[in-house]
Amino acid sequence: MKSIPYGRQHIDDSDIQSVIGVLQSDWLTQGKTIDCFEEKVAEYCGVKYAVAVSSATAALHIACLSIGLGEGDILWTVPNTFVASANCARYCGAEVDFVDIDPKTYNMSVSALEEKLALAKKNGKLPKAIIPVHFSGQSCDMEAISALASANHIMVVEDAAHAIGAEYRGQQVGSCKYSDMTVFSFHPVKIITTGEGGMVLTNRKDLYDSLRRLRSHGITRESELLVNESQGDWYYEQLELGYHYRMTDIQAALGISQLDRLPEFLKRRRELATQYDQLLAGLPLVLPYQSADGQSSYHLYPVQVDSTKTNLSRKDVFDALRKAGVNVQVHYIPVYQQPYYRALGFTEGYCSNAEAYYAQCISLPMYYSLSDEQQSYIVDVLKNIFAAVGAGPKPESKTCV
Ligand SMILES: *Cc1c(COP(=O)(O)O)cnc(C)c1O
Numbered sequence: 001m002k003s004i005p006y007g008r009q010h011i012d013d014s015d016i017q018s019v020i021g022v023l024q025s026d027w028l029t030q031g032k033t034i035d036c037f038e039e040k041v042a043e044y045c046g047v048k049y050a051v052a053v054s055s056a057t058a059a060l061h062i063a064c065l066s067i068g069l070g071e072g073d074i075l076w077t078v079p080n081t082f083v084a085s086a087n088c089a090r091y092c093g094a095e096v097d098f099v100d101i102d103p104k105t106y107n108m109s110v111s112a113l114e115e116k117l118a119l120a121k122k123n124g125k126l127p128k129a130i131i132p133v134h135f136s137g138q139s140c141d142m143e144a145i146s147a148l149a150s151a152n153h154i155m156v157v158e159d160a161a162h163a164i165g166a167e168y169r170g171q172q173v174g175s176c177k178y179s180d181m182t183v184f185s186f187h188p189v190k191i192i193t194t195g196e197g198g199m200v201l202t203n204r205k206d207l208y209d210s211l212r213r214l215r216s217h218g219i220t221r222e223s224e225l226l227v228n229e230s231q232g233d234w235y236y237e238q239l240e241l242g243y244h245y246r247m248t249d250i251q252a253a254l255g256i257s258q259l260d261r262l263p264e265f266l267k268r269r270r271e272l273a274t275q276y277d278q279l280l281a282g283l284p285l286v287l288p289y290q291s292a293d294g295q296s297s298y299h300l301y302p303v304q305v306d307s308t309k310t311n312l313s314r315k316d317v318f319d320a321l322r323k324a325g326v327n328v329q330v331h332y333i334p335v336y337q338q339p340y341y342r343a344l345g346f347t348e349g350y351c352s353n354a355e356a357y358y359a360q361c362i363s364l365p366m367y368y369s370l371s372d373e374q375q376s377y378i379v380d381v382l383k384n385i386f387a388a389v390g391a392g393p394k395p396e397s398k399t400c401v
Contacts, residue, residue, distance in 0.1 A: 002325070003325040003326070003327045004325060004326050004327060004365045004370070004374050004377075004378065005327045005365060005367070006189075006300075006327055006328055006329040006363050006364070006365050006366065006367075007189035007190075007299070007300075007329075007363075007365070007366060007367045008188065008189065008367050008369070009188040009189070009193045009367075010261075010265070010367070010368040010369050011254075012261070014257045014260070014261070015254055015257045015258060015261075017257075018253045018254060018256055018257035019250055019253050019254050019257075021253060022249045022250050022252075022253040023250065025249075027249050028248060028249055028250055029246060029247075029248040029249050029250075030246065030249070031249040032249075033249035033252040033253050033256070034052050034246075034247060034249055034252045036252070036256060037052055037247075037252035037253075037255045037256050037259070038050040038051065038052050038199070040256060040259055041164075041174070041184070041199060041201070041255075041259060042201065044172065044174075044259065044262070045164075045172045045173070045174030045175050045176075045182075045201055046171065046172055046174075046175045047174055047175050047176050047182070047201045047202065047203055048202070048203045048205075048208075049201065049202050049203070049204075049205070049207075049208035049211075050199055050200070050201050051199065051200045051201075051202075051208065051211040051212055051215060052197065052198075052199050052246075052247040052252060052255070053197070053198045053199065053200065053215050053245040053246065053247055054196060054197065054198065054245045054246060054247055055185065055187070055196050055197060055198045055245075056084065056159075056161045056183050056184060056185030056186075056187070056198035056199075057084040057087070057088070057198070058198055058215070058243070058245035059183040059184070059185075059198035059199060059200045059245075060084055060085065060087075060088035060131070060157070060159065060183050060198075061088045061091050061092075061243070061245075062200065062211050062214040062215055062242075062243070062245060063088070063157045063181045063183060063200050063211070064088045064089055064091070064092045064094070064129065064157070065092060065210075065214050066181075066207050066210040066211050066214060067128065067129055067155045067157075067180065067207070068128075069089060069092045069094045069128055069129060070092050070093050070094060071092075071093040071094065072094075073089075073092075073094040073095070073127075073128040073129075074089075074094060074095045074096075074097055074125060074126070074127040074128060075088075075089035075094050075095070075096055075097075075127055075128065075129050075130070075131065076096075076097050076098065076099050076113075076116070076127040076129075076130045076131070077089075077096065077098060077099070077130070077131040077132075077133065077159070077335075078098060078099055078100070078101055078107070078108045078131075078132070078133050078135075078351075078354065079098045079100070079101070079332075079334035079335045079336055079337075079350075079351045079354040079355075080101045080106055080107075080133070080135055080331075080332050080334065080354045080357060080358070081133040081135065081159065081332055081335060082161070082331075082332060082335075083335055083338060084161075085131050085133050085159045085335070086098075086131075086335050086341070088131075089129075094128070096341075096344075097116075097127065098334075098335065098336055098346070098350065098351055098354075099112050099113050099116055099130075099351075100112040100351035100352065100353045100354055101135075101351070101353050101354050101357065102353070103353045103356070103357065104289050105135075105138060105140075105141075105289060105291060106135045106136065106138075106288075106302065106357055107132065107133070107134065107135050107138065107139075107140040107141070108130075108132045108133070108140050108141075108145065109353065110141050110144040110145060110148070112353075113130075113145065113148055114148055117148055117152055121152065126152055126153075126154065127154055128154065128155060129154060129155040129156065129157055130145065130149055130154055130155070130156050130157075131156075131157050131158070131159050132145050132156070132158055132159070133158075133159040133161075133162075134158065134159070134160050134162055134163035134166060134173060135162060135300075135302075135331075136162055136288060136296060136298065136299055136300040136301070136302050136331075136363075137162045137163045137165075137166050137191070137269075137296040137297035137298045137299040137300065138163070138166065138288075138290065138291060138294070138296040139163060139166055139167070139168035139173050139291075139293070139294045139296075140158075141291075141293065142156075142158070142168055142169075142177075142178035142179065143169065143178055145178065146178035146179065155180045156178065156179040156180055156181075157179060157180060157181045157182070157183065158173070158174075158176075158178075158179045158181070158182040158183065159183055160173050160174060160182050160183060160184055161183065161184065161185035161187075161190060161198075161299075162185075162190065162191075162297065162299035162300065163184075163191075163296075163297050163299065164184050164190075164191050164192060164262065164297060165191055165262050165263075165265070165266045165297040166294060166295060166296055166297040167294045167295045168293055168294035169293055169294065173297075174201050176201055176202055176203050180202060180204060180207065181200050181201065181202045181204075181207060181211075182200070182201045182202075183198060183199070183200055183201075184198060184199045184201070185197075185198050186198060186199070186251075186255060186258075189299075189367075190299060191262065191265060191266070191269075191297050191299055192255065192258035192259060192261070192262055192265065193254065193255075193258055194247065194251035194252065194254050194255040194258070195251055195254065196251070197247050197251050197252075197255060198247075209222075209225065213239060213240065213242050214240070214242040214243060214245070215242065215243065215244075215245040215246055216242060216243075216244065216245075216246055217238060217242045217243065217244060218238045218239055218240040218241050218242030219236050219237065219238050219239075219242065220236065220237055220239055221235070221236045225237075225239070227239065264368075265368045266297055266298075268368045269297065269298040269299075269366060269367075269368065270295070270296075270298060272298070272301070272366060272370055272375060273288070273296070273298045273301055273366070275372070275375060276301055276364065276375070276379075279375070279376070279379040280303065280379060280382065283382060283383065283386055284305065284306045284309035284310035284312075284386060285303040285304065285305060285306055285382075286303060286304035286306050286360070287303055288301060288302055288303070298366055299366070300331055300363045300366055301363065301364045301365075301366040302331060302361050302362070302363050302364075303361070303362055303363075303364060304357065304360035304361050304362075305317050305360050305362065306360070307359075307360060310386060310389070311389060312385065312386070312389055314330075314359060314360050314361065314362060316385075317362060317382075317385055318330065318362055320381070320385045321362070321378075321381060321382070321385070324381040326364075326365065326377075326378050326381055327365070328362050328363060328364060328365070329362075329363045330358070330361060330362060330363065331361065331363050332358065333358060334350075334351060334354045334355055334358055336350055336351070337355075364378060365378060
Protein backbone atom coordinates (compact mmCIF):
# COMPACT_ATOMS: atom_id res chain seq x y z
CA MET A 1 0.00 0.00 0.00
CA LYS A 2 1.19 3.50 -0.85
CA SER A 3 1.99 5.44 2.30
CA ILE A 4 -0.45 8.12 3.46
CA PRO A 5 1.22 11.54 3.96
CA TYR A 6 0.23 13.89 6.81
CA GLY A 7 -0.66 16.59 4.31
CA ARG A 8 -0.61 17.23 0.58
CA GLN A 9 -1.96 19.55 -2.09
CA HIS A 10 -4.92 18.87 -4.35
CA ILE A 11 -4.61 20.02 -7.96
CA ASP A 12 -7.51 19.58 -10.37
CA ASP A 13 -8.19 20.55 -13.97
CA SER A 14 -9.34 24.07 -13.05
CA ASP A 15 -5.94 24.68 -11.41
CA ILE A 16 -4.09 23.35 -14.44
CA GLN A 17 -6.18 25.45 -16.87
CA SER A 18 -5.60 28.55 -14.74
CA VAL A 19 -1.82 28.09 -14.87
CA ILE A 20 -1.86 27.31 -18.60
CA GLY A 21 -3.72 30.59 -19.16
CA VAL A 22 -0.80 32.54 -17.70
CA LEU A 23 1.80 30.47 -19.53
CA GLN A 24 0.11 31.46 -22.80
CA SER A 25 -0.07 35.14 -21.85
CA ASP A 26 2.46 37.98 -22.10
CA TRP A 27 3.23 38.18 -18.39
CA LEU A 28 4.82 35.34 -16.43
CA THR A 29 5.63 37.69 -13.57
CA GLN A 30 4.83 41.28 -12.51
CA GLY A 31 1.57 41.12 -14.46
CA LYS A 32 -2.09 41.55 -13.58
CA THR A 33 -2.64 38.03 -12.22
CA ILE A 34 -0.81 38.94 -9.01
CA ASP A 35 -3.08 41.97 -8.47
CA CYS A 36 -6.10 39.79 -9.12
CA PHE A 37 -4.99 37.14 -6.61
CA GLU A 38 -4.31 39.83 -4.00
CA GLU A 39 -7.72 41.43 -4.54
CA LYS A 40 -9.49 38.09 -4.26
CA VAL A 41 -7.76 37.09 -1.02
CA ALA A 42 -8.33 40.56 0.46
CA GLU A 43 -12.01 40.39 -0.44
CA TYR A 44 -12.36 36.87 0.98
CA CYS A 45 -10.79 37.96 4.28
CA GLY A 46 -12.52 41.32 4.53
CA VAL A 47 -9.27 43.27 4.67
CA LYS A 48 -8.19 46.34 2.69
CA TYR A 49 -4.77 45.39 1.33
CA ALA A 50 -2.87 42.24 0.39
CA VAL A 51 0.73 41.82 -0.80
CA ALA A 52 1.69 38.49 -2.41
CA VAL A 53 5.26 37.31 -1.91
CA SER A 54 7.47 34.30 -2.58
CA SER A 55 6.82 32.54 0.78
CA ALA A 56 5.33 33.10 4.22
CA THR A 57 8.90 33.37 5.49
CA ALA A 58 9.45 36.33 3.15
CA ALA A 59 6.08 37.71 4.26
CA LEU A 60 7.09 37.54 7.93
CA HIS A 61 10.43 39.16 7.13
CA ILE A 62 8.97 42.18 5.32
CA ALA A 63 6.18 42.44 7.90
CA CYS A 64 8.88 42.88 10.57
CA LEU A 65 10.82 45.34 8.41
CA SER A 66 7.70 47.39 7.67
CA ILE A 67 7.19 48.12 11.37
CA GLY A 68 10.84 49.08 11.70
CA LEU A 69 11.90 46.09 13.78
CA GLY A 70 15.66 46.18 14.15
CA GLU A 71 18.63 45.99 16.45
CA GLY A 72 17.75 46.70 20.06
CA ASP A 73 14.13 45.58 19.53
CA ILE A 74 12.49 42.45 20.88
CA LEU A 75 9.88 40.27 19.21
CA TRP A 76 7.77 37.67 21.03
CA THR A 77 6.26 34.58 19.50
CA VAL A 78 5.41 31.07 20.69
CA PRO A 79 7.67 28.01 20.77
CA ASN A 80 5.00 25.76 19.26
CA THR A 81 5.54 26.90 15.69
CA PHE A 82 7.77 26.56 12.67
CA VAL A 83 11.14 28.30 13.06
CA ALA A 84 10.19 30.98 10.51
CA SER A 85 7.90 32.72 13.06
CA ALA A 86 10.99 33.54 15.14
CA ASN A 87 13.67 33.77 12.46
CA CYS A 88 11.98 36.81 10.90
CA ALA A 89 13.04 38.90 13.89
CA ARG A 90 16.60 37.58 13.71
CA TYR A 91 16.80 38.61 10.03
CA CYS A 92 16.15 42.17 11.23
CA GLY A 93 18.76 41.98 13.98
CA ALA A 94 16.14 41.93 16.73
CA GLU A 95 15.98 39.63 19.74
CA VAL A 96 13.39 36.88 20.03
CA ASP A 97 11.60 35.69 23.14
CA PHE A 98 8.90 33.08 23.63
CA VAL A 99 5.51 33.10 25.33
CA ASP A 100 4.28 29.69 26.46
CA ILE A 101 1.20 28.06 24.97
CA ASP A 102 -2.17 27.26 26.46
CA PRO A 103 -2.29 23.51 27.20
CA LYS A 104 -5.80 23.26 25.77
CA THR A 105 -5.61 25.23 22.51
CA TYR A 106 -1.82 24.88 21.93
CA ASN A 107 -1.92 28.58 20.98
CA MET A 108 -0.31 31.54 22.75
CA SER A 109 -1.51 31.57 26.35
CA VAL A 110 -3.20 34.87 27.19
CA SER A 111 -2.38 34.53 30.89
CA ALA A 112 1.29 33.74 30.15
CA LEU A 113 1.39 36.77 27.86
CA GLU A 114 -0.18 38.99 30.51
CA GLU A 115 2.32 37.87 33.16
CA LYS A 116 5.29 38.20 30.85
CA LEU A 117 4.19 41.69 29.79
CA ALA A 118 3.86 42.84 33.39
CA LEU A 119 7.39 41.66 34.10
CA ALA A 120 8.80 43.13 30.88
CA LYS A 121 7.17 46.46 31.63
CA LYS A 122 8.85 46.55 35.03
CA ASN A 123 12.22 45.68 33.47
CA GLY A 124 11.81 48.12 30.58
CA LYS A 125 12.07 45.25 28.08
CA LEU A 126 8.70 45.31 26.34
CA PRO A 127 8.66 43.79 22.85
CA LYS A 128 8.07 45.95 19.80
CA ALA A 129 5.89 43.26 18.21
CA ILE A 130 4.15 40.00 18.99
CA ILE A 131 3.57 37.17 16.52
CA PRO A 132 0.76 34.89 17.69
CA VAL A 133 0.49 31.72 15.60
CA HIS A 134 -2.89 30.18 14.76
CA PHE A 135 -1.68 26.65 15.37
CA SER A 136 -3.27 23.89 13.28
CA GLY A 137 -5.76 26.41 11.88
CA GLN A 138 -7.45 27.51 15.09
CA SER A 139 -7.32 31.24 15.78
CA CYS A 140 -5.62 32.50 18.90
CA ASP A 141 -7.71 34.55 21.30
CA MET A 142 -6.97 37.66 19.27
CA GLU A 143 -9.32 39.99 21.10
CA ALA A 144 -7.45 39.43 24.37
CA ILE A 145 -4.01 39.45 22.74
CA SER A 146 -4.80 42.65 20.84
CA ALA A 147 -6.07 44.38 24.00
CA LEU A 148 -2.89 43.49 25.90
CA ALA A 149 -0.70 44.54 22.98
CA SER A 150 -2.34 47.90 22.37
CA ALA A 151 -2.29 48.74 26.08
CA ASN A 152 1.50 48.42 25.81
CA HIS A 153 1.90 49.99 22.31
CA ILE A 154 3.00 46.69 20.82
CA MET A 155 2.41 45.74 17.20
CA VAL A 156 0.71 42.44 16.36
CA VAL A 157 1.45 40.27 13.30
CA GLU A 158 -0.66 37.12 13.03
CA ASP A 159 1.15 34.08 11.66
CA ALA A 160 -1.82 32.48 9.92
CA ALA A 161 0.25 30.08 7.79
CA HIS A 162 -2.16 27.33 8.92
CA ALA A 163 -5.32 29.35 8.99
CA ILE A 164 -6.65 30.73 5.70
CA GLY A 165 -10.39 30.03 5.88
CA ALA A 166 -10.51 29.88 9.67
CA GLU A 167 -13.01 32.06 11.50
CA TYR A 168 -12.80 33.94 14.76
CA ARG A 169 -15.70 35.83 16.37
CA GLY A 170 -17.58 36.15 13.10
CA GLN A 171 -14.55 37.36 11.12
CA GLN A 172 -12.29 35.58 8.69
CA VAL A 173 -8.74 35.12 9.93
CA GLY A 174 -6.90 37.70 7.82
CA SER A 175 -9.40 40.51 8.49
CA CYS A 176 -6.73 42.13 10.70
CA LYS A 177 -9.47 43.33 13.02
CA TYR A 178 -7.20 42.54 15.97
CA SER A 179 -3.77 43.00 14.39
CA ASP A 180 -1.58 45.20 12.22
CA MET A 181 -0.86 42.45 9.72
CA THR A 182 -1.65 38.80 8.98
CA VAL A 183 0.57 36.37 7.08
CA PHE A 184 -0.53 33.35 5.01
CA SER A 185 1.54 30.51 3.52
CA PHE A 186 0.75 28.78 0.24
CA HIS A 187 3.22 25.93 0.61
CA PRO A 188 1.78 22.64 -0.78
CA VAL A 189 1.02 21.16 2.66
CA LYS A 190 -1.00 24.24 3.69
CA ILE A 191 -4.71 24.77 2.98
CA ILE A 192 -4.31 26.27 -0.51
CA THR A 193 -1.10 26.34 -2.53
CA THR A 194 0.84 28.31 -5.12
CA GLY A 195 3.78 25.88 -5.08
CA GLU A 196 5.71 28.27 -2.88
CA GLY A 197 4.13 31.51 -1.82
CA GLY A 198 2.91 33.76 0.94
CA MET A 199 0.93 36.92 1.54
CA VAL A 200 0.76 39.80 3.99
CA LEU A 201 -2.63 41.39 4.69
CA THR A 202 -3.21 44.72 6.38
CA ASN A 203 -5.72 47.52 6.76
CA ARG A 204 -2.97 50.13 7.11
CA LYS A 205 -2.06 52.07 3.94
CA ASP A 206 1.36 53.04 5.34
CA LEU A 207 2.28 49.39 5.92
CA TYR A 208 0.86 48.40 2.54
CA ASP A 209 3.06 50.92 0.72
CA SER A 210 6.09 49.79 2.67
CA LEU A 211 5.39 46.07 2.11
CA ARG A 212 5.05 46.57 -1.65
CA ARG A 213 8.40 48.33 -1.80
CA LEU A 214 10.15 45.84 0.45
CA ARG A 215 9.16 42.88 -1.72
CA SER A 216 10.74 44.55 -4.75
CA HIS A 217 14.17 45.98 -3.84
CA GLY A 218 12.75 48.99 -1.98
CA ILE A 219 11.83 50.49 -5.36
CA THR A 220 8.77 52.61 -6.14
CA ARG A 221 7.41 54.17 -9.32
CA GLU A 222 4.41 55.83 -7.66
CA SER A 223 4.65 59.56 -8.20
CA GLU A 224 3.31 60.51 -4.76
CA LEU A 225 6.05 58.46 -3.08
CA LEU A 226 9.00 59.81 -5.07
CA VAL A 227 11.55 61.91 -3.18
CA ASN A 228 12.64 63.79 -6.30
CA GLU A 229 10.73 64.92 -9.34
CA SER A 230 10.23 62.22 -11.97
CA GLN A 231 12.71 62.49 -14.83
CA GLY A 232 10.46 60.62 -17.27
CA ASP A 233 8.45 57.46 -17.74
CA TRP A 234 11.49 55.26 -17.06
CA TYR A 235 12.05 56.83 -13.67
CA TYR A 236 11.95 54.92 -10.38
CA GLU A 237 13.50 55.41 -6.98
CA GLN A 238 14.91 53.02 -4.42
CA LEU A 239 13.76 54.45 -1.10
CA GLU A 240 15.11 51.77 1.24
CA LEU A 241 16.91 48.42 1.16
CA GLY A 242 14.31 45.93 -0.07
CA TYR A 243 14.46 42.37 -1.35
CA HIS A 244 13.39 40.33 -4.31
CA TYR A 245 10.47 38.50 -2.73
CA ARG A 246 7.97 38.63 -5.59
CA MET A 247 5.52 35.87 -6.47
CA THR A 248 5.19 34.99 -10.17
CA ASP A 249 1.94 35.29 -12.13
CA ILE A 250 2.19 31.55 -12.76
CA GLN A 251 1.95 30.98 -9.00
CA ALA A 252 -0.78 33.60 -8.58
CA ALA A 253 -2.88 31.87 -11.26
CA LEU A 254 -2.70 28.67 -9.24
CA GLY A 255 -3.56 30.68 -6.13
CA ILE A 256 -6.70 32.11 -7.77
CA SER A 257 -8.09 28.72 -8.76
CA GLN A 258 -7.13 27.25 -5.37
CA LEU A 259 -8.91 30.11 -3.60
CA ASP A 260 -12.06 29.33 -5.61
CA ARG A 261 -11.82 25.80 -4.24
CA LEU A 262 -11.14 26.88 -0.64
CA PRO A 263 -14.75 26.40 0.58
CA GLU A 264 -14.69 22.83 -0.77
CA PHE A 265 -11.28 22.21 0.89
CA LEU A 266 -12.49 23.55 4.24
CA LYS A 267 -15.67 21.52 4.14
CA ARG A 268 -13.78 18.27 3.68
CA ARG A 269 -11.13 19.11 6.30
CA ARG A 270 -13.83 19.90 8.86
CA GLU A 271 -15.69 16.74 7.95
CA LEU A 272 -12.53 14.67 8.42
CA ALA A 273 -11.92 16.35 11.78
CA THR A 274 -15.44 15.56 12.98
CA GLN A 275 -14.99 11.95 11.87
CA TYR A 276 -11.63 11.67 13.64
CA ASP A 277 -13.26 13.10 16.79
CA GLN A 278 -15.88 10.36 16.69
CA LEU A 279 -13.69 7.47 15.56
CA LEU A 280 -10.86 8.12 18.01
CA ALA A 281 -13.00 8.74 21.10
CA GLY A 282 -12.12 6.25 23.82
CA LEU A 283 -8.50 5.79 22.75
CA PRO A 284 -5.76 7.08 25.08
CA LEU A 285 -5.37 10.20 22.96
CA VAL A 286 -6.03 13.86 23.70
CA LEU A 287 -8.02 15.10 20.71
CA PRO A 288 -7.80 18.70 19.47
CA TYR A 289 -10.00 21.21 21.26
CA GLN A 290 -12.21 23.53 19.22
CA SER A 291 -12.82 26.84 20.92
CA ALA A 292 -16.40 28.14 20.75
CA ASP A 293 -14.95 31.46 19.50
CA GLY A 294 -14.49 30.23 15.98
CA GLN A 295 -13.92 27.49 13.50
CA SER A 296 -10.57 25.93 12.64
CA SER A 297 -9.39 25.47 9.08
CA TYR A 298 -7.77 22.19 10.22
CA HIS A 299 -4.42 22.49 8.53
CA LEU A 300 -3.45 19.83 11.07
CA TYR A 301 -5.25 17.30 13.19
CA PRO A 302 -2.90 17.07 16.19
CA VAL A 303 -3.42 14.41 18.86
CA GLN A 304 -1.48 13.78 22.05
CA VAL A 305 -0.59 10.29 23.26
CA ASP A 306 -2.07 10.58 26.73
CA SER A 307 0.68 9.44 29.11
CA THR A 308 -1.84 9.21 31.98
CA LYS A 309 -3.76 6.53 30.05
CA THR A 310 -1.15 4.44 28.27
CA ASN A 311 2.37 3.18 28.74
CA LEU A 312 3.12 3.70 25.08
CA SER A 313 5.26 6.72 24.38
CA ARG A 314 4.70 9.17 21.56
CA LYS A 315 7.69 7.62 19.80
CA ASP A 316 6.18 4.12 20.12
CA VAL A 317 2.93 5.26 18.54
CA PHE A 318 4.65 7.43 15.92
CA ASP A 319 6.98 4.60 14.83
CA ALA A 320 4.14 2.07 14.69
CA LEU A 321 2.05 4.42 12.51
CA ARG A 322 4.98 5.05 10.18
CA LYS A 323 5.63 1.31 9.97
CA ALA A 324 2.02 0.81 8.89
CA GLY A 325 2.49 3.34 6.08
CA VAL A 326 0.86 6.26 7.87
CA ASN A 327 3.33 9.09 7.42
CA VAL A 328 2.51 11.07 10.53
CA GLN A 329 4.51 14.13 11.60
CA VAL A 330 5.28 16.02 14.78
CA HIS A 331 4.41 19.73 15.09
CA TYR A 332 6.44 21.25 16.70
CA ILE A 333 9.78 20.86 18.40
CA PRO A 334 9.78 24.00 20.59
CA VAL A 335 11.68 26.55 18.50
CA TYR A 336 14.06 27.52 21.31
CA GLN A 337 15.24 23.90 21.57
CA GLN A 338 16.87 24.26 18.16
CA PRO A 339 20.66 24.47 18.47
CA TYR A 340 20.62 27.94 16.90
CA TYR A 341 18.33 29.27 19.67
CA ARG A 342 20.05 27.24 22.37
CA ALA A 343 23.23 29.08 21.44
CA LEU A 344 21.35 32.33 22.15
CA GLY A 345 20.85 31.18 25.73
CA PHE A 346 17.47 29.42 25.86
CA THR A 347 17.43 26.38 28.14
CA GLU A 348 15.35 23.26 28.75
CA GLY A 349 12.14 24.00 30.63
CA TYR A 350 11.79 27.57 29.34
CA CYS A 351 8.16 27.01 28.27
CA SER A 352 6.87 23.97 30.11
CA ASN A 353 3.49 23.72 28.35
CA ALA A 354 5.08 23.75 24.90
CA GLU A 355 7.55 21.09 26.01
CA ALA A 356 4.86 18.89 27.56
CA TYR A 357 2.80 19.18 24.39
CA TYR A 358 5.79 18.41 22.18
CA ALA A 359 6.54 15.28 24.21
CA GLN A 360 3.14 13.78 23.34
CA CYS A 361 1.98 15.21 20.01
CA ILE A 362 1.48 13.56 16.64
CA SER A 363 -0.17 15.14 13.59
CA LEU A 364 -2.45 12.62 11.89
CA PRO A 365 -3.01 12.79 8.11
CA MET A 366 -5.31 15.69 7.23
CA TYR A 367 -5.87 16.87 3.69
CA TYR A 368 -8.66 17.36 1.18
CA SER A 369 -8.24 14.12 -0.77
CA LEU A 370 -7.83 11.83 2.27
CA SER A 371 -10.59 9.27 1.70
CA ASP A 372 -12.94 7.83 4.31
CA GLU A 373 -11.30 4.45 3.64
CA GLN A 374 -7.85 5.83 4.32
CA GLN A 375 -9.12 7.51 7.45
CA SER A 376 -10.64 4.26 8.76
CA TYR A 377 -7.37 2.50 8.00
CA ILE A 378 -5.49 5.09 10.10
CA VAL A 379 -8.00 4.68 12.94
CA ASP A 380 -7.71 0.88 12.77
CA VAL A 381 -3.93 1.08 12.90
CA LEU A 382 -4.18 3.25 16.01
CA LYS A 383 -6.72 0.92 17.64
CA ASN A 384 -4.43 -2.04 16.98
CA ILE A 385 -1.41 -0.24 18.40
CA PHE A 386 -3.22 0.40 21.68
CA ALA A 387 -5.03 -2.97 21.73
CA ALA A 388 -1.67 -4.75 21.53
CA VAL A 389 -0.63 -3.34 24.90
CA GLY A 390 -3.99 -2.75 26.49
CA ALA A 391 -5.17 0.80 26.58
CA GLY A 392 -6.27 0.87 30.19
CA PRO A 393 -5.01 3.40 32.69
CA LYS A 394 -1.31 3.37 33.32
CA PRO A 395 -0.57 1.21 36.39
CA GLU A 396 0.48 3.14 39.48
CA SER A 397 4.23 3.08 39.64
CA LYS A 398 5.53 1.54 42.85
CA THR A 399 8.13 3.54 44.64
CA CYS A 400 10.62 2.06 47.06
CA VAL A 401 10.82 4.07 50.23
C1 LIG B 1 4.75 26.87 6.88
C2 LIG B 1 4.89 27.87 7.93
C3 LIG B 1 5.63 29.05 7.78
C4 LIG B 1 6.50 29.30 6.59
O1 LIG B 1 5.84 29.19 5.39
P1 LIG B 1 6.64 29.21 4.01
O2 LIG B 1 5.60 29.64 3.02
O3 LIG B 1 7.12 27.82 3.78
O4 LIG B 1 7.75 30.18 4.12
C5 LIG B 1 5.60 30.00 8.78
N1 LIG B 1 4.92 29.79 9.92
C6 LIG B 1 4.22 28.66 10.13
C7 LIG B 1 3.47 28.50 11.39
C8 LIG B 1 4.21 27.66 9.15
O5 LIG B 1 3.54 26.52 9.37
